Amino acid sequence: MNLVIALLASEDPNVTHHWLLPETGEIIYGGLASVIVVGALVKFAGPMIKKSFAARTERIQKELDDAANAKVKATSDASAIRSALGDIASERSRILADADAQAAAVLSEGRARIAKEVADLEAKADADLAAAQGRSNDELRAEISLLAAKATPIVIAKTLTDQTKNELVESFIANVGAAR
Amino acid sequence: MSSAKVEAYARALVEIAQAEGGLDRVEDELFRMARAFESNDQLRATLSDTTIPAERRQQVVEQLLGGKASATTIQLVTLIVAAGQVRDLPAIIDVVVREASQGKSQSLAEVRSAIALSDDQQKRLAAALTKATGKPVNLKVVIDPSVLGGLVATVGDDVIDDTVRTRLDQLKSLI
Numbered sequence: 001m002n003l004v005i006a007l008l009a010s011e012d013p014n015v016t017h018h019w020l021l022p023e024t025g026e027i028i029y030g031g032l033a034s035v036i037v038v039g040a041l042v043k044f045a046g047p048m049i050k051k052s053f054a055a056r057t058e059r060i061q062k063e064l065d066d067a068a069n070a071k072v073k074a075t076s077d078a079s080a081i082r083s084a085l086g087d088i089a090s091e092r093s094r095i096l097a098d099a100d101a102q103a104a105a106v107l108s109e110g111r112a113r114i115a116k117e118v119a120d121l122e123a124k125a126d127a128d129l130a131a132a133q134g135r136s137n138d139e140l141r142a143e144i145s146l147l148a149a150k151a152t153p154i155v156i157a158k159t160l161t162d163q164t165k166n167e168l169v170e171s172f173i174a175n176v177g178a179a180r
Numbered sequence: 181m182s183s184a185k186v187e188a189y190a191r192a193l194v195e196i197a198q199a200e201g202g203l204d205r206v207e208d209e210l211f212r213m214a215r216a217f218e219s220n221d222q223l224r225a226t227l228s229d230t231t232i233p234a235e236r237r238q239q240v241v242e243q244l245l246g247g248k249a250s251a252t253t254i255q256l257v258t259l260i261v262a263a264g265q266v267r268d269l270p271a272i273i274d275v276v277v278r279e280a281s282q283g284k285s286q287s288l289a290e291v292r293s294a295i296a297l298s299d300d301q302q303k304r305l306a307a308a309l310t311k312a313t314g315k316p317v318n319l320k321v322v323i324d325p326s327v328l329g330g331l332v333a334t335v336g337d338d339v340i341d342d343t344v345r346t347r348l349d350q351l352k353s354l355i
Binding site for chain 2: 156
């Protein structure tokens with residue numbers, strides 16, 4: 001202490017020993033003060049800074065992980081979308097194939113049904129024609145029979161001469177006389 | 181008319197004809213008159229029309245049979261007309277003919293023909309029917325154009341039919 005005081009007393013406080021460097025005491029005091037300050041900073045602010053850096057690192061890492069996950073998910077989604085696109089194309093092809101098959105089946109069934117209906121109609125028309133022809137034939141036959149039945153007595157009456165009638169009488173007499 | 185009434189009128193006619201003589205001719209003429217009455221609608225309608233006085237109808241009978249039938253026959257028919265029994269004239273006459281035939285021990289043989297038969301044909305036909313039925317027949321021939329040809333003979337319940345009309349009917353039934 002006395003040394004310090006002596007030094008202080010022996011020196012002019014307004015004059016320095018070097019134009020650039022401070023006085024030794026100032027260096028010592030300043031150094032000590034700096035050490036104290038740095039020590040305090042290391043002791044008290046260090047953990048906080050370290051914690052802050054750790055948190056920041058953790059956040060950055062988390063963001064990096066999130067980005068990686070997002071990338072993985074995006075890749076997965078892209079794959080799924082590509083797969084889905086492939087499935088859609090396959091489904092489209094299958095649907096088109098099914099539609100083609102159904103259309104072909106409907107067309108075939110329709111053709112078969114129409115062919116059957118045409119065949120049925122033709123058969124019915126043939127049957128109707130045959131029935132109508134049969135009816136016409138029957139009616140014609142009946143008409144002819146009726147006309148013949150009406151015309152025959154008239155024709156015979158006009159055809160039979162008295163000589164023929166007389167021969168019929170003689171035939172009757174002969175047959176009756178010979179009957180017993 | 182009841183059958184008893186018909187029989188009564190018939191017996192009366194037979195007795196009158198017998199009393200007048202010539203029953204055979206009378207019953208033959210009556211038979212022809214009955215068939216004409218049956219086949220002629222106008223004659224039947226005229227003689228049956230009660231709105232025409234009986235005297236007028238008797239005149240019709242006399243005009244119709246005059247010169248063609250004996251006086252006895254004309255008188256008997258006018259008697260029936262006057263009595264208002266014209267509708268039963270065929271039935272009465274049929275009984276007369278039947279009784280006349282029975283009186284001669286004959287069966288009435290009614291023969292329908294499309295043409296008139298000669299006397300010879302009638303004799304041979306009567307002989308043939310007598311032979312066929314086994315008893316003498318009183319032959320009565322009716323001219324019936326509807327038979328067309330041949331003869332149909334009815335003797336009692338027996339019918340011998342060999343007419344063209346019947347053959348045509350049989351042919352028609354086959355068709």
